[in-house]
Amino acid sequence: MKRAALPGWLYILFLTLLATATDEFVVAGVLPAVAEDLEVSVAAAGQLVTVFAVVYAVGAPTLSVMCERFAKRTVLVVGLLLFVVANAVAALAPGYWFLMGARVAAALCAAAVASAAFATAAAGAPDGAQGRYLGVVTAGMTAALFSGVPLGSWLGGAFGWRATFWTIAAVAAVAAVGLLATAPAVPGSAPAPLRxxxxxxxxxxxxxxxxxxxxxxxxxxxxxxxxxxxxxxxxxxxxxxxxxxxxxxxxxxxxxxxxxxxxxxxxxxxxxxxxxxxxxxxxxxxxxxxxxxxxxxxxxxxxxxxxxxxxxxxxxxxxxxxxxxxxxxxxxxxxxxxxxxxxxxxxxxxxxxxxxxxxxxxxxxxxxxxxxxxxxxxxxxxxxPPAHGTTSPLADPHATADPHAANT
Incomplete structure (x- = not known):
């Protein structure tokens, strides 16, 4: 049986994760330039990577609890737009601590976007294709290691490290527009107690x-x-x-x-x-x-x-x-x-x-x-599988997602 073609919005989610994953590691490729321009040590510049990873790890579950009740497309688009702003601020940063603050903001946005992206892929997948859809989104993170990060490093070397952040911002902006127009309408969960x-x-x-x-x-x-x-x-x-x-x-x-x-x-x-x-x-x-x-x-x-x-x-x-x-x-x-x-x-x-x-x-x-x-x-x-047989509604696209619904 011939597999159905993957929807366009799934490729935009791939692009989304490519941008956010690139943002985490790309500083490693331009460390000397950042350190020299901002007059800090290479070790201090390296903390820009560490802080991003730590904030991302802590922020992902915290922000997900806060955003669970919102439509996933709203979380994706708003998160990406704020991610664009954070990277634009990073590109314009006049000093080290200004850049560090922009990295913290970008990490929080990336954490919220990544969780919503996986949730959207799972909910928008037809029966029997959830793993395939999640694989495409995961591939965006993987591709960042051998395409996004090297490209960002090359841009930094050719046009200055600030060009790297401008490029990431531009890619994220394109992804935000694409998801606003095409992403399936995956509603947030019903109001529920924090517990x-x-x-x-x-x-x-x-x-x-x-x-x-x-x-x-x-x-x-x-x-x-x-x-x-x-x-x-x-x-x-x-x-x-x-x-x-x-x-x-x-x-x-x-x-x-x-x-x-x-x-x-x-x-x-x-x-x-x-x-x-x-x-x-x-x-x-x-x-x-x-x-x-x-x-x-x-x-x-x-x-x-x-x-x-x-x-x-x-x-x-x-x-x-x-x-x-x-x-x-x-x-x-x-x-x-x-x-x-x-x-x-x-x-x-x-x-x-x-x-x-x-x-x-x-x-x-x-x-x-x-x-x-x-x-x-x-x-x-x-x-x-779990003995209780409970499945998240995200795993049932017919219960939570209508790819043809109006934008939320």
Missing amino acids: ERLAPLRNRAVLRLVTVTFLAAGGGLMFYTYLGPYTAEVAHGSYGLLSFVLFLVGAAGLAGALLSGRAADSWGPQRSLRLVLAGHAVALALAAGLVFSGIGDRYVLTAVIACWAFFAWALTPPVQGSILAAAAPSAGMTALSLNIAGLYLGTGVAAATGGVAVGTLGIAYVPLIAAVLMALAFLLSPSA
Whole structure:
């Protein structure tokens, strides 16, 4: 049976997540220029990335509780417009603290937009295609790593670091207009007491999945953070290989995000999640074996890294689908935001833990520790849907979304 063509608004959500994910990491590519222009150290400029990630992680669940009752299209469009303003302010920032304030505002907007984007994709998907739709949105975040971030860095080098923020603002503005015109009308949840909206914080199934995400992000992103030194260690100092490896990570990750969404539709999100986690753990174990064995073959190295990247970025569609199945009916967006918070907190812990491992044990132990974390995530992951059978209305597009409804 031929699959139905994906709607245009889904590609705009892809563009939306591409813009917000690029905004998080793009400063890393223009750190020296920012530091020199604002007369601060490179280390201080690097905190612009850290603060964005921390605010994003904390802001996602907080803002989702506040925005749960609003129509998702309203959250998306208003959030994107404020995101545009925040990036315009960043481009015009006269000093470091002014830029830091703009980054905080942009992170809060990005957090609200990301939660609403995943909720919209899930609600707007036809029967049996929720994973596929979530995969496309996830692919926007993945694409930022090998297209948005490098492009932003190139723009910064060619036209100055401020041009990077202007470009992100322009892309977000285009996305806002597109979503205003085409996004499905996904209404907010009915008025409910705060206790009910905070139900995911007491839902063991949701918290279990958030913990799985935290562990998986900690393991996968630890390896990604130190991929450069790892590649040099295995390939015996061949730094020229790194550029190709980074491109390979992006391409394999994009394929993983898209294909895991389809797998979640075919096999169910819980089963797909366990397959992804198992594959990720095996790939990291192979990476550890490669560095300890002393095998320096480039082709073997790139094959192992491609396998790892595929599973690393295949995580989000099945875990988001599992989260939606476990969430209370009125708290789907809040549950998704908790998962996003787990993802970003895991990323932060990954960098710190990996740094300690490199400083005390050596780079060879990074994939080994990451494999252990991934194995723990696999052991904790559910093997079956929640026993109560409760499904968030976001998982039922016919209950919450009417793509042909008038704009809200």
